[in-house]
Amino acid sequence: HAGQRRASGEPYIMHPVAVAGLLRDLGGGSALIAAGFLHDVVEDTEVTPEELEQRFGPEVRSLVEGVTKLSKFNFSSKTERQAENFRRMFLAMAQDIRVIVVKLADRLHNMRTLEHLADEKRRRIALETREIFAPLANRLGIGRFKWELEDLSFKYLESESYREIQELVADKRIDRETQLTDIADSLKQRLDQISIPFTEVSGRPKHLYGIYQKMQRQQKGYSQIYDVAAIRIIVNTNDECYRALAVVHDMFRPIPGRFKDYIGLPKPNRYQSLHTVVISNAGRPLEVQIRTLEMHHIAEYGIAAHWKYKEAGSNSQLNATDEKFTWLRQLLDWQNDLKDAQEYLESIKDGLFDGDVYVFTPQGDVVPLSRGATPVDFAYRIHTEVGNHCAGARVDGRMVTLDTPLKNGDIVEIITQKNSRPSLDWLNFVVTPGARNRIRQWYKRSHREENIARGRDMLERELGKNGFEALLKSVPMQATAERCNYHSVDDLLAALGYGEVTLNMTLNRLREAVKAQQPLAKVLDSMASSAPHELALLPTPIKPLPVQPSSKSPILGVEGLLYHMAGCCTPVPGEPIIGVVTRSSRGISIHRQGCPNVEKVSGDRLVPVRWNPTEQEQGRPQTYPVDIQIEVIDRVGVLKDILSRLTDNNINVRNAQVKTYPDQTALIDLGIDIRDHDQLERTFAQIKKLSDVLNLRRLSQVED
Structure with a gap:
């Protein structure tokens, strides 16, 4: 760190020396104290992890890598960066709990010297400290760190109240x-x-x-x-x-x-x-x-x-398999369940706080839960499958409803049945993040898998089993899904399973895709004997125009002509398009290739067109309307979460409509303005990460 200085102006080396001193006071051994000295070296200098291992050994390297922030990686937002930092930190903690002890010492010294930073940055760091690091210190039982972290956060977040008290x-x-x-x-x-x-x-x-x-x-x-x-x-x-x-x-x-x-x-x-x-x-x-x-x-x-006090400074590793760290195992489980950064951060904030209620299993084991927890929370704390098959509960020998709040000292027995399944209604009363996430994941997984299986069966009955698996993985099948407005083959199969698209429409799109991919048509040869009538191929699609860089029109092929974007399929830049000469005075209508309305048009009215890449590269702020439909688990705040993802991507929402049904999923129809296909893809990917989202599709209107 030679030549580096902190925001206060003092030599940077003062910080790692102070961190190492805090770890020494906690009784850390040589590897832990070395990690305190070196915790910023990989991030802030040219020293590599390999060089650290060569000089100090694999144990020190592992600890330093565990606390190194992901500053050299690119993320779409601060929230995503923060979430990814915590995911990595908890994974490192699972291997060696000392990683978080180094991180806590690092954060404590930074909090002691926070006054040298700008006000906005001070508040951000203080809030993160109060919501994440102080509860982590409490979870690890390090009271002396917890109290000081809380007081210092209090000082910068509520300065007037702090001074008054x-x-x-x-x-x-x-x-x-x-x-x-x-x-x-x-x-x-x-x-x-x-x-x-x-x-x-x-x-x-x-x-x-x-x-x-x-x-x-x-x-x-x-x-x-x-x-x-x-x-x-x-x-x-x-x-x-x-x-x-x-x-x-x-x-x-x-x-x-x-x-x-x-x-x-x-x-x-x-x-x-x-x-x-x-x-x-x-x-x-x-x-x-x-x-x-x-x-x-x-x-x-x-x-x-x-x-x-037990091992005279020995730093024997403790990991997530230790019985004292069930909470850490739970945080690791959530990493697999929650892909959305904001949801993950909210869950770990909730999950880090101590349970206020202590109940017992019939065998006498103590189970800590959050205040207000119910038998369903208890069931999911015992095991995911116990929660998924929960049919009733006894508290102190008496049958109770599943939404009954538990009290200290209650003896709780869960009654399970093989055919029982979670209810969406449970989301209205469970209080623990673990239970809430498990219910969502079960419903999302089972609901989708049932529909995919049904869609597969429908398609397989028409096309036969011979070569069917190869077909599902082929390029024509993926193209068929995209032409039906779905991002993946599984999305298409799920939609087919619950009746959102018809079997006839799917087969028609598949024939088009096979013809467009002639070299891959051999994939279907073995299926011809079982369903020859389904493999009749359409005429060769119209070839796109060559690029004309000098043109200033967004659409090549319509220069000087009146044209408009079709409202039925709402194409956006980056998607294959086709022009249709209208019978009205509106000129040429621009459709997405594969639009159902184009099928009815005779070939002499079709005009080959394409997007002008030169116009797109100039970064013009033009947007195009797109209508989407999202199937979600009905809960308070789900629309707000979706809209916040759209806001993160600078996407305007023109209209929104929510359709709800008792104890069923809800449908959200949104009209949004999109710049191009890449932005639409990114947006779809972020929305699909939300744990409450079951299906997402782009809407098309079939015109009579």
Whole structure:
């Protein structure tokens, strides 16, 4: 990094040195600390991963590559870049969890020096930190990172609220510390009297963002928030934790319903402690936390305690197969299910937060879920197939409806049936991203696969089995799909399966495509005996005009003539076109080749035309109308998601119409303005990535 400087003006090397220091404080071994020093080398210098491995070994290279951002790759949007960064990071975490520890240390030091960046960039980084990295630190149990990341994000995202709470906490600090010291001294004396050895009894202030969250959640002012600090008691054994709890409840009156046993029921991030809220001598609520020294180390260092206090600095790898990282396996599963960048980011934000409800399986296993979770959420947390075949549920031995919110301590039993299947109605009440995504994926997959299978059967009955598989993979078959306004053969088969296109129309298009691809017609030779009448070929299509670069008309072949774009098939630049001489005064009508309306036209009225590539290369802003229809899983917000993808591609929407049916899929008809075929292809690809989209096709109108 020689010669490089940070935004503050200081030498860049100050940053990797600080990151390495944070990792050393967590107890990292030599490879982890080396990765801290080197984490930006591949991204910001000419050093290659191969050179890193040669100098420092494969372990350090693997860690550095895991945290290297994808800055040298091109993406269509910032959202896509961010999503791809996280996909890569989680994959690296699955191999070695230390990757995210390096990334957290990197982010923490960047947050400490964020004031040197522009305001917009500060807010963007702070928001990403609060939504992704602070929850990740919490998932890994690294409390000291989580609290500071949250407070620093709070400082830049809600600066006025941050300063206000900071001043209020400072004003009351002396009185609060005096009160906590008196209570701590009283507790020490009582613990000594009954011979409970303790390592520490002290007051602990809550971090600023935690106070702010409580004020927002409870709609209270700062003066009404009493537990802005807590007493922490650290003892040696689990038994002494419960004995110390008895002392606290004997000295102070406990508040009913405010006791939590995280020792018997640890949090998903391995956090363990006893929490109780009592009325102090001053008549105000006071939180008391009781834990062992080992529990305290895990609360502070989380997964890093695995190295710092268990193995004397050893950095033995932990990966996604470890039972502590079921949440990471779930994030990896979503990477396969959710192709759309925005949906993926929203799901990981939801999935990173701790579960608030703890329920039990009939075998006594603990399952953490989000607040408001239902038996369907529980079923999908157990296994995808349990959710897909869920037919009912018992909670504490009683039958309940599938939308019943679960409570702490519920024993949940899922009743499955082989023929049961997910209902679209479930999307209205499930709360966990995992359940929501599994329901969507099942419906999208099964709905489409059933229709594809039906379409295949219909086509196979007409053409025969002999050579049928080769035909489906042939160029004429792909051309047939495109001429029927579908992007792939599977899309065409699905449309054929649910009746969107007729078998006769498909066979007619196939005959045209076979004739246009004479060398490939041999693919169908073996089928001639089983369906000779279906392979009668049409006359040779009209040849396109040669390019005339000097022409200024968008369409070659109509220079000086009156012409218009056909409203039935709405051609766009990049697609094969044909001209038709109209019987009216509108001149020549420009159609897409293969348009159903052209079939009825006699050959003497057809005019060979083509797009003028010279006009297209000059980047003229002309657009062309295209009508599309999207079949979607009906849910609130699906139209907004589709429109946002169109906005990302700078596409104007002329009109929109939504047709919904009870407990069925919905149809969205859109009229959009497109520059060319490439833009249409990109747009179709982005919309089809949305998990709620089942089918997408371009509309044509058949004229009488």
